[in-house]
Each structure stands twice: as C-alpha cells, then as structure tokens.
Amino acid sequence: MARTQWYPARALWATRLTLQGQRLARRALPYVLMAPALGLLAVVLVYPLLYSFRLSFTDWTLLNFRTGAKFIGLANYQKVLLDGDFWNALGVTLVFMVSSTAIEFALGLGIAHLMARDYRGKGWLNPLILLPFMCTNVVVGLVFRIMMNYDLGVINYLLDLVHLPPVNWLGDVATAMPAVVLMDVWNMTSFMALLLLAGLQALPEEPFESAIIDGASRAQILWHITLPMLRPVILVAVLWRLIDTFKVFDVIYILTGGGPAKATDTMSIFAFRTGFQFFKLGYASAIAYIMVLIMLVLAIVAVRLTMQSAKGLRKVNRV
Amino acid sequence: MKHLWRIFTGLAIAALFSLTIAQGNPPLIIAMWSGPEFDNLRKIEPIYEAKFGQALEIEEIARDPYLQVITTSLLSGAPRWDVVYGDTAWLPALVQAGVVQSLMPFITDPNVADPNLNLAEKSTGLDATTFNGEIYGFPTEGDTTYLFYRKDLLDQAGLQVPQTWDEFLQATIALTQDTNGDGRTDVYGTTIGARGTQSAFWSFEHYFFSFGGEFLDENNQPAINNEVGIQALTFYADLRHRYMVVPPDVGSYGYTDNNIAFQQGRAAMMVQWMAAVGELADCSLSPLVCDKFGIAPVPWRLENGQLVRETGGSQWAWFIPAASTNQVAAYKFIEWITSVEGATLWALNGGIPTNTTVLTDPQVVAGSPLQHFALLAEVFPGRNLPPNTVVTNELLDIFAAAVHEAVVGTKAPQEALDEAAARMREVLAGAGLTPTS
Numbered sequence: 150m151a152r153t154q155w156y157p158a159r160a161l162w163a164t165r166l167t168l169q170g171q172r173l174a175r176r177a178l179p180y181v182l183m184a185p186a187l188g189l190l191a192v193v194l195v196y197p198l199l200y201s202f203r204l205s206f207t208d209w210t211l212l213n214f215r216t217g218a219k220f221i222g223l224a225n226y227q228k229v230l231l232d233g234d235f236w237n238a239l240g241v242t243l244v245f246m247v248s249s250t251a252i253e254f255a256l257g258l259g260i261a262h263l264m265a266r267d268y269r270g271k272g273w274l275n276p277l278i279l280l281p282f283m284c285t286n287v288v289v290g291l292v293f294r295i296m297m298n299y300d301l302g303v304i305n306y307l308l309d310l311v312h313l314p315p316v317n318w319l320g321d322v323a324t325a326m327p328a329v330v331l332m333d334v335w336n337m338t339s340f341m342a343l344l345l346l347a348g349l350q351a352l353p354e355e356p357f358e359s360a361i362i363d364g365a366s367r368a369q370i371l372w373h374i375t376l377p378m379l380r381p382v383i384l385v386a387v388l389w390r391l392i393d394t395f396k397v398f399d400v401i402y403i404l405t406g407g408g409p410a411k412a413t414d415t416m417s418i419f420a421f422r423t424g425f426q427f428f429k430l431g432y433a434s435a436i437a438y439i440m441v442l443i444m445l446v447l448a449i450v451a452v453r454l455t456m457q458s459a460k461g462l463r464k465v466n467r468v
Numbered sequence: 469m470k471h472l473w474r475i476f477t478g479l480a481i482a483a484l485f486s487l488t489i490a491q492g493n494p495p496l497i498i499a500m501w502s503g504p505e506f507d508n509l510r511k512i513e514p515i516y517e518a519k520f521g522q523a524l525e526i527e528e529i530a531r532d533p534y535l536q537v538i539t540t541s542l543l544s545g546a547p548r549w550d551v552v553y554g555d556t557a558w559l560p561a562l563v564q565a566g567v568v569q570s571l572m573p574f575i576t577d578p579n580v581a582d583p584n585l586n587l588a589e590k591s592t593g594l595d596a597t598t599f600n601g602e603i604y605g606f607p608t609e610g611d612t613t614y615l616f617y618r619k620d621l622l623d624q625a626g627l628q629v630p631q632t633w634d635e636f637l638q639a640t641i642a643l644t645q646d647t648n649g650d651g652r653t654d655v656y657g658t659t660i661g662a663r664g665t666q667s668a669f670w671s672f673e674h675y676f677f678s679f680g681g682e683f684l685d686e687n688n689q690p691a692i693n694n695e696v697g698i699q700a701l702t703f704y705a706d707l708r709h710r711y712m713v714v715p716p717d718v719g720s721y722g723y724t725d726n727n728i729a730f731q732q733g734r735a736a737m738m739v740q741w742m743a744a745v746g747e748l749a750d751c752s753l754s755p756l757v758c759d760k761f762g763i764a765p766v767p768w769r770l771e772n773g774q775l776v777r778e779t780g781g782s783q784w785a786w787f788i789p790a791a792s793t794n795q796v797a798a799y800k801f802i803e804w805i806t807s808v809e810g811a812t813l814w815a816l817n818g819g820i821p822t823n824t825t826v827l828t829d830p831q832v833v834a835g836s837p838l839q840h841f842a843l844l845a846e847v848f849p850g851r852n853l854p855p856n857t858v859v860t861n862e863l864l865d866i867f868a869a870a871v872h873e874a875v876v877g878t879k880a881p882q883e884a885l886d887e888a889a890a891r892m893r894e895v896l897a898g899a900g901l902t903p904t905s
Contacts, residue, residue: 212858212899214543214565298725299717300734315652320717322878408664409719410878411869425536426666427862428561 205434210427218431225435235436237411238419244326245401245415246394249333250387256334257341257386264342265349282339290403293332294319297404319405325412329401333394341386348382349375381455388451392444416440495523496797499541499549501534504743505609505784508817509553512805515813520804522797535861542567547791550798556596556605556783560858563599569788570602574799582803586825590806593822596783596853605785606806608814610822612781612851613674614763614843616730616744617737618643621655629764632775633679633703636737636767640713643736657713659726659735660704662875666861667722669854669868673780674739676700677852678766680778683863684855688902690892692867693885701881705874719876731757739766742844746818749837763840765847781851783822815841859899866891 205225209218229235264275281289296302297318305315318328356378360370376383398417401407407414407422420440424433500506506528513524527549529537535558541548542562554562562568574580575587587594593607615636617629621643630636640657647654661671679700682691691697707714715721715729727744729735731754751758768775786802788795804810811823815832821841826832827848833841854860870888873879879887896902 211539211543211561211565214567294720300715301728301732317716320719320721320876322876405720406663406665408872409876410664410873414664422865425540426865428539 201434202438204431205438207431209431209434210429221431225432226439228432229435229439234411234414234419235439238414238416241326241412241414242395242397242416245329245333245397245413246391248326248330249337249394250390252330252334253338253341253390254383254387256338257345260338260342261345261349264346279339279343281336282343284336286336286400287403289332289336290400293328293335294404297328320409322410322412325405325409329404329413332400332404333397336400337390337393341390344386344389345379345382348379348386351382352378384451384455388447388455391447391451395444395447396440493522493797494794495525496550496794496801497525497527497548498551498553498801499527499529499538500553501531502528503531504746504818505553508814508819511817512810512813516801516804520800522801524801542789542791545791547789547793549789550792550794551801552787552789553608553784554605554787556593556607556785556856557854557860557864559597559604559785559787560599560856560860563604564858567790568604569790569792569795570604571606571788571799571802572602574796574803575603580796580799582807585803585807589808589823589825592824592848592851593783593785596856597785597787599856605787606802607783607785607822608806608811609784609820610781610848610851611741611743611783611820612779612844612847613739613766614742614745614840614847615737615766616740616748617762617764618733618757618760619762620760621736629762630737630767631764632770633767637703637707637711637713640707640737641711644711644713653712655733656715656729656735657711658707658737658739659714659721659729660707660718660739660875661721661723661726662704662708662719662872663722663725664719664869664872665722666864666868668871668875669864670741670780670782671722671726672701672704672868672871673852673854674766675704677778677780678769679703680769680771680776683867684857684896688857688896690863690889690896692870692892693882693889697885698882701871701874701885704871705877705881708875709877719872730761733757742820742840745837745840763838763843765843776850777847778850778852779847781853783853820844857896857899857901859895859901862895863892866895 204218206220206222207218208221208224213219260278264271264278268274296304299305299315299317299320302318304318308315316324318324352375356374357370360374365373396417397415398421401413401415402418402421405413407418416436417440420433420436423429423436498509500509506526509524509526513526517523535555538552538554539558539562542552543565545567559568575585587603590607593610594603597603597605597607615630622629622639625639625642627639627642628635630639636658643655643657644653645655646652662668676692676697679696681697681700682694685691708716708718715734718725721729723741723744726735726738726740727747730738730740730744731748733756745763748754748761749758765777766779768777770776786805788798788802792798805814806823808823808825811821811826812829812832815821815826816835821827821832827841827845833839833845854864857863866888870879870884874881874884893902
C-alpha cells in the first residue's frame with residue numbers, strides 16, 4: 150500500500166523536475182548559442198581594451214620591457230594634457246572632422262536629391278557615383294599623392310590648362326589640410342549621399358504634395374519639410390562621419406605622413422607614432438583612451454539628439 | 469569500404485613518413501622586407517638548401533610597417549622567426565628589451581663556428597651590431613650615398629662634376645632652367661628629401677655629416693645645433709627657399725620621390741642612396757636617363773685648407789631573435805651569408821656586400837651596375853652612422869622633424885635645431901644615458 154502511495158509522489162517530482170529542466174534548458178539555450186561569439190569578443194575586444202587601459206597607468210616602454218613597467222597613476226594623462234603635440238593633433242583633427250563632414254554633407258545631400266530622381270541612365274549612373282567609396286584607403290592616398298605632385302601631378306596640370314598657377318599641395322603648411330580634406334571629400338561624399346538617399350526615399354510623399362499644392366517654393370520645401378523630416382538620418386550620417394574622421398589614419402598617413410610641419414598630424418597619427426615608432430605604449434594608451442573619451446562624449450550627444458529628434462518627429466506626425 | 473579505409477590510412481601514414489624524411493631539419497624561418505633584398509634572398513634560397521640540406525622559409529613583410537611588425541612580434545616572445553633582417557639603428561633598443569640573441573655563444577663555440585670565420589672582413593659594419601662587447605648581428609647591406617648627376621646637362625652648361633659644396637651650389641643654380649620659356653622651372657638643379665617622417669633625416673644626414681656635423685658629443689649630449697650643424701641645415705633649407713633649385717614640394721619628398729624627379733629629367737643632380745644605381749641604370753625602368761647619368765662621391769668640405777670626404781649611411785644586419793627555437797641553424801645561416809662565398813652571391817644578385825674582401829673582388833666590382841662598388845670602396849671609409857643608443861630611433865625622429873620644419877619654412881634652421889637638441893636631451897636623460905639637468 151505504502152508503495153502505491155509512494156510512486157505517484159515520485160512520478161510527480163520527476164515530472165516537475167523534467168519540466169523545470171526543460172524550462173531551464175530553454176532559457177539557457179540563447180546564452181549557450183551566444184557563448185562562443187561572446188567568448189571570442191571577450192578575447193579579441195574586451196581583454197585588449199582592459200589591458201591597454203591598465204597600460205595607460207604604467208610607464209611601459211621598450212627600455213623597461215625586460216625589467217617591467219611601473220605603475221605611475223595618472224602621470225601619463227597629465228603629461229598628455231601638457232603635451233603641445235597633443236593639442237596640435239586635437240586641433241588638426243577637429244578642423245579635419247568639421248570641414249570634411251560639412252562639405253561631404255552639403256555635397257552628399259545634393260547628390261542624394263539627384264539620385265532620388267527618375268532620370269535616364271539612373272540604373273548605371275547611381276552605382277558609378279559610389280565608386281570612390283569603394284576604393285581602398287591606401288590606394289586613395291597613393292593616387293592622390295601622385296595627383297597632387299607639384300611638377301608631375303594631374304591637378305596642377307589641369308590648373309595650368311586654365312592658366313592658374315600651380316599649387317604646392319602637399320609641401321606647404323597652408324595647403325596641406327585643404328588637400329587632405331579634398332581627398333576625403335572625393336572619397337566619402339558618395340557614402341554620405343547613400344545614407345541620405347536611403348532617408349529621402351523613406352519619407353512620406355503627402356507632405357510634399359500638399360506643400361506643392363499650397364504653392365511652396367523648392368527652397369521652402371527643402372528647408373521646412375525635407376530637412377526637418379530627414380533630421381534623424383542626417384544626425385546618424387553626420388555622427389558616423391564625425392567619428393570616422395576623428396579616427397582617420399591610413400589615408401592621411403600615406404598622403405602627407407602628418408606633415409608638413411605637423412599640419413595634418415591627426416590624433417591617430419600622433420598615437421601611432423608614440424606607440425609604434427617610439428614604443429612608449431603606456432603613454433600611447435593614455436592618448437588612445439583620451440580619444441575614446443572624446444568619441445564617447447560625441448556619441449552620447451548624438452544619440453540624445455537623435456532620440457529628441459525622433460520624439461519631435463513623432464509629435465509632428467501626431468499633430 | 470573496409471579496404472578503402474585501409475588504403476586511405478596507409479597512404480596517410482606513408483605521406484606523413486615521407487614528409488618527415490624529406491623535411492629533415494625544421495625549416496629556418498627568415499623575416500625579410502619586400503623589395504630587392506627579398507628578391508635576392510629568394511635567389512639564394514635554393515643554393516643554400518642544396519648546399520646544406522637546410523630548408524629556408526622566407527616571410528616577406530611590407531617595407532612601411534616592417535619595424536612595427538618586427539618589434540611587436542619579437543616583444544611577444546613568440547618563436548615566429550629564426551633570423552631577422554633589420555636596421556642596426558633598431559638593434560640597441562631590441563637588445564635592451566632582451567629579445568635579440570647574442571652571437572657570442574656561437575662564435576666562441578668551436579663546434580658551431582666556422583674555423584675560417586674572419587670577423588675582420590665584417591669590420592665595416594660590426595661596430596653597429598656590437599653592444600657592451602657582445603656581437604648581436606652580422607652586417608650586410610652597408611649603405612651610403614653618391615652624387616648622381618646628368619652628364620649631358622653638365623656638359624651643356626660647361627661644368628665639371630662638383631667636388632665641394634660651393635661648386636655643387638653653383639652647379640645647381642646654373643642647371644635650374646625654364647627650358648620652354650613658359651615662366652615655370654622645367655629642370656631643377658637638384659632635389660632633396662624632407663618628408664615629415666624619419667626619411668627627412670635619412671636624406672639630410674649626408675649633407676650633415678659631409679659638412680662635419682656631429683650627432684652626439686663626447687658627453688653623449690646632442691651636438692646637432694652646433695655651428696656646423698646649423699650651417700648644414702641652413703644650406704639644405706636654402707636650396708629651397710633662397711636659391712629655389714629644388715622642386716617646391718620637397719617637404720613631401722622621400723627616397724622614391726627624388727628618384728622619380730631624376731628619372732623624369734626634372735632634377736639634374738641629387739645626393740641619393742647608392743641603392744638607386746640599379747634602378748636608374750636599368751633602361752626599362754629609367755629610359756630617359758639610364759645612359760646619361762654618372763655617379764661621384766658626395767661633395768667634400770674644406771677643413772684647414774684640406775678637402776675632407778665624409779657622408780652618412782645606414783647599416784643593415786642579420787640577427788637571431790631570443791625566442792628562436794632553431795638558433796644554431798640560424799647562426800650557421802647568417803655566418804655563411806656574410807662569408808666571402810655568401811656575400812659574393814649576395815652582391816652578384818644586386819645586393820651590397822659589407823664584407824671587405826668581397827667589396828674589392830674584381831669579379832664583384834665588374835658585376836655591379838656602373839661598376840659602382842669601386843666607388844663604394846672609395847667612399848666607405850668616410851661613412852658615418854647615427855649613434856648606437858637605445859633611443860636612436862626616437863632621436864632620429866626628432867632630428868627629422870627639425871629638418872622637415874626648416875625645409876618647409878615653419879622654423880628657421882637654428883630654431884628648429886635648438887628645439888630638437890632640447891628634446892633630445894630630455895629623451896637621453898629619460899633613458900638614463902645622460903644625467904638629468
């Protein structure tokens with residue numbers, strides 16, 4: 150009798166356990182599936198980040214590699230903030246960021262409008278506009294270096310054809326930054342255009358139709374309808390380019406090497422030179438973390454702006 | 469099916485066995501940068517393998533990031549390479565970091581070293597690989613510069629090959645010409661390098677040392693801003709600003725840009741690395757100038773009424789990483805490739821032998837383009853190298869920045885050199901090489 154009473158209770162327990170196990174397995178499955186990717190990320194991303202953060206508080210150089218680096222607290226950060234080369238690099242980077250992004254945005258918006266229209270040959274011309282963006286940065290840098298050569302470059306040759314004096318593009322402090330911006334604009338405007346085109350094509354047609362019926366001019370439509378409605382996309386595109394230009398390295402390194410006289414010495418080139426030419430990795434890590442901090446601030450500001458803009462747009466749509 | 473498995477397993481075991489037999493010793497892995505030196509080593513590879521039964525595996529690494537790749541990999545302690553080809557200017561810091569193997573245990577071991585090993589033959593570059601009395605590498609590719617000049621243009625102008633810096637300056641002024649009368653210069657008297665990287669130093673050092681410049685004084689303090697140093701940099705910068713005998717954008721010129729200017733006929737003369745001889749003498753690469761140029765020693769300076777010939781240079785070497793797991797075989801290889809036999813092969817393939825016996829071998833001299841090894845042997849004794857310190861690389865960068873700034877005109881030569889000297893003092897003191905002030 151006792152046995153017959155015992156079995157149902159045991160069976161109940163077993164069933165409950167099985168159900169709990171299944172539930173647990175169901176819950177754990179996503180984590181198990183993600184584990185290899187997360188593990189890989191931890192190894193190749195998180196560990197180096199933490200390691201370099203620790204490095205930024207040490208005096209690690211090639212010279213004390215054998216004896217071991219000492220912990221020096223915030224000394225590297227303090228030294229960076231007192232380093233004239235750092236402030237020069239920050240200034241150069243900001244000038245490059247703002248001027249490149251502004252020109253690329255203005256041109257990109259125009260190109261996006263053209264690409265959004267229906268015209269003959271759109272099928273092959275639109276992909277053609279994207280060609281510069283598809284070029285490798287190293288190739289772009291090398292080609293522009295040849296094109297901007299004072300004597301043999303095609304740009305000065307074209308200037309000569311229209312009786313304009315040659316420009317010392319890469320050898321003059323005054324013209325080196327415009328040369329770098331010119332190259333970046335050629336390279337990346339199509340990317341900006343592509344993002345804005347996607348935004349333009351997603352806009353509803355009704356506001357434009359009613360504006361035309363109300364007799365609004367093209368400029369009024371652009372200013373009062375297109376740009377406000379496109380704001381979230383513009384913010385993403387501009388932020389993307391700002392972050393991208395902030396960490397630019399390869400293309401400028403190849404075109405000017407940071408010269409002449411540090412006129413194009415960006416933060417990334419400055420950090421690279423310190424870290425991988427002088428092998429002062431502690432100091433270079435501090436520079437890199439200051440860069441990360443600046444980018445983080447930029448990203449937070451941009452995310453907030455985007456969210457505010459999206460909220461505003463929802464309100465407008467509700468009205 | 470069972471038969472198939474047996475056949476497959478048998479074949480796999482046989483393949484593994486034959487591979488082990490064929491391999492014999494593990495291959496010697498050599499780090500080499502791309503370019504003529506890599507091509508040269510590839511030609512030597514089958515000869516070495518046939519002679520010694522030792523397989524070589526050459527890893528080609530791009531020139532621009534070579535130092536970064538070498539240093540980061542050596543510091544990691546991974547046994548990636550057994551032999552590394554590198555500039556001796558990098559060696560002191562790598563030795564200090566403990567990642568390069570001293571060659572002394574092999575040199576002094578009669579079971580390893582060749583009984584015919586003659587260190588005196590390697591003497592021209594051995595100083596650059598010796599620290600605290602220990603040899604860390606065997607030298608190869610001892611570079612210096614020549615004066616490259618267009619014979620036809622000098623003849624047209626009725627000029628002799630300049631022998632002093634005054635003659636050089638007069639010649640550059642005479643040879644700078646607007647040949648088509650459009651108001652723009654078509655041919656410049658010379659061309660110089662002042663790109664905003666370390667290459668500005670490597671271009672200027674020949675002028676600097678030829679003028680009698682001194683890098684560090686006897687107290688290990690920077691002497692680049694002494695009277696002679698300022699004079700040399702003023703001369704260099706004036707070629708652009710005062711005399712306008714160089715292309716205006718030389719602030720972005722390095723070795724290749726100078727070569728292109730000469731190849732295209734835009735520069736009538738240049739002080740250039742000897743490595744350019746082969747390329748310029750090759751009519752498929754330089755059709756405009758291949759049969760019109762000559763080479764001569766870099767101009768001399770006048771000192772107490774005497775002409776003194778000095779120039780700059782660089783020295784490359786083979787060395788063994790401390791992490792190599794095949795060090796004895798690595799030593800045997802670098803000993804052989806710098807011996808008379810190996811260095812002769814290296815030279816006949818287009819390389820530069822630092823081995824003095826090979827350098828004066830008539831067969832090797834005759835085989836070099838324009839027979840320039842005869843000139844090399846002549847100018848080699850006057851060659852100066854940058855100082856051998858653990859912070860040399862950083863000192864060169866500081867010096868290069870000063871050269872660059874003076875040439876692009878953002879600073880006067882004296883101001884640029886004074887600032888550079890002050891920064892060098894900080895670096896030397898930071899490394900414990902001079903007392904802190």
